[in-house]
Amino acid sequence: MTVASGTALWYLTRGTGAVALLLLTLAVVLGVLGVARFRSERLPRFLLQGLHRNLTLLAVAFVVVHVVTTVLDGYAPIGIAAAVIPYASPYRPLWLGLGAVSFDLLLALVATSLLRVWIGQRVWRAVHWLAYVCWPVALVHSLGTGTDARHGWLQLLAGACTAAVVVAGVWRITCARSASPWLRRGLAAATAAAIFGVFFWYQEGPNASGWARRAGTPASLLSPVSATTGSFTPASAAVQGTISSSSSDGSGLATIDIAAQGGQEVVRVRLTGVPLEEGGVQVQSSRMTLGTTSSPALWTGSVQRLEGTSIGAVLSDASGHSVDTSLTLQVDSEQGTVAGRLEVGAVQ
Numbered sequence: 001m002t003v004a005s006g007t008a009l010w011y012l013t014r015g016t017g018a019v020a021l022l023l024l025t026l027a028v029v030l031g032v033l034g035v036a037r038f039r040s041e042r043l044p045r046f047l048l049q050g051l052h053r054n055l056t057l058l059a060v061a062f063v064v065v066h067v068v069t070t071v072l073d074g075y076a077p078i079g080i081a082a083a084v085i086p087y088a089s090p091y092r093p094l095w096l097g098l099g100a101v102s103f104d105l106l107l108a109l110v111a112t113s114l115l116r117v118w119i120g121q122r123v124w125r126a127v128h129w130l131a132y133v134c135w136p137v138a139l140v141h142s143l144g145t146g147t148d149a150r151h152g153w154l155q156l157l158a159g160a161c162t163a164a165v166v167v168a169g170v171w172r173i174t175c176a177r178s179a180s181p182w183l184r185r186g187l188a189a190a191t192a193a194a195i196f197g198v199f200f201w202y203q204e205g206p207n208a209s210g211w212a213r214r215a216g217t218p219a220s221l222l223s224p225v226s227a228t229t230g231s232f233t234p235a236s237a238a239v240q241g242t243i244s245s246s247s248s249d250g251s252g253l254a255t256i257d258i259a260a261q262g263g264q265e266v267v268r269v270r271l272t273g274v275p276l277e278e279g280g281v282q283v284q285s286s287r288m289t290l291g292t293t294s295s296p297a298l299w300t301g302s303v304q305r306l307e308g309t310s311i312g313a314v315l316s317d318a319s320g321h322s323v324d325t326s327l328t329l330q331v332d333s334e335q336g337t338v339a340g341r342l343e344v345g346a347v348q
Contacts, residue, residue: 009073010318014148016066018157021142023059024106025161027052028135032168053113060106067103077218092216095144098137105134135165140198144215149206149320162198166191212321237262240339243331247275254281258329260338266296267327267342269303269311288313290325290344299323309340 030052067083070076078096082089084104086097109131116124139158148154173187205211241260247253258269268289273281283306291298298317305312311327329340 009069013066013069013073014146016062016069017142017146018154020059020062020066021138021161022157023055023062024135024138025164027055027059028132029164029168030055031132032165032172056106056109060110063103063106090216090218092145095141095215099141099145102134102138102141105131105137109134136194136198140201143202143206146320149202149211151320162195166195237265237342238340239265239267239327239342240337242336243333243338244336253284256281258338260327260329260340260342261293262342264292265342265344266291266293267325268296269327271303271306288315288325288327290315290323299325301325 034049034052067080070078071080071083076089076091078089078091082096082100084100084107086100087093088100089096108127112119112124112127139161142154143149143158146154169191170188173184205214239260239262241258243256243258245254245256247255252274253272254275256269256271258267258271260267270287271281271283272286273284275281283303286303286306287300288303288311289297289300299315300317301313301315303311303313305326309329309331311329313325314322315325316322324345326343327340328343329338331338
């Protein structure tokens with residue numbers, strides 16, 4: 001089973017990871033509010049504590065699903081041991097290892113909470129405070145290991161989670177009347193420095209081209225066409241194939257399908273839109289895939305450039321890499337055939 005073909009496991013892994021980060025953020029914020037003795041007639045403190053506890057348990061549940069689906073998916077060499085043992089996998093070892101550290105801290109929090117009566121308040125409180133470290137570690141893990149680090153939705157999620165924790169932390173520092181002014185200033189400066197550091201690292205790391213290679217992705221997974229070829233260089237290949245059109249019942253739209261092959265490379269394009277009198281369609285939606293004969297959809301995306309019979313797109317794989325792809329064709333409408341050239345750029 002290949003992740004790049006869009007399996008349910010792969011999307012479940014991504015989704016549960018994002019939800020786990022959101023739940024952990026809410027648990028941290030509520031924990032900070034609870035520490036600050038937040039009180040409200042509408043939200044009693046005991047209710048705040050219960051919500052904090054349940055959100056933490058729910059976050060752990062989502063992390064467990066995240067781990068299990070990642071292992072079962074099999075795209076990257078990640079075993080079950082890598083979930084709790086840092087650097088146990090060759091796939092982006094540092095950033096995956098941070099995920100293991102965060103998970104271990106969460107497990108320690110849950111275990112000590114269950115054993116609180118036997119281990120005592122002092123030990124429980126020490127572990128509980130240490131567990132707050134799991135949030136920034138999980139955030140960096142998500143950006144460093146996740147395949148959506150350059151996508152707007154994950155940027156928005158990470159920014160919103162960071163803002164929520166920072167606001168709660170600043171409010172906590174402000175309410176700490178017993179703390180000295182120097183301590184407050186020091187904590188505020190440390191918070192600002194941490195935010196700036198993570199932002200700078202993100203811009204130069206996960207948000208920059210070539211991060212997949214620099215993050216430690218095995219070379220066998222960097223190929224844009226096949227994970228079994230072991231290597232890749234920007235390529236140009238002659239292709240030939242077929243073109244067909246069909247009408248969608250009741251919608252008034254038409255679909256044009258193009259399938260072409262050159263050597264082991266297979267490219268497919270689907271254009272859907274309003275039929276034009278002179279032929280073709282006014283495109284409303286599109287899809288382009290690139291792969292091999294055995295795995296034809298390793299790389300996917302939508303058409304971004306359409307000039308006559310010249311088609312261009314930036315395709316992405318499941319690991320977040322992208323390639324600039326261009327397909328130039330000559331069309332024989334009577335025979336229903338196409339011939340032309342496929343250009344694939346370097347992996348980004």
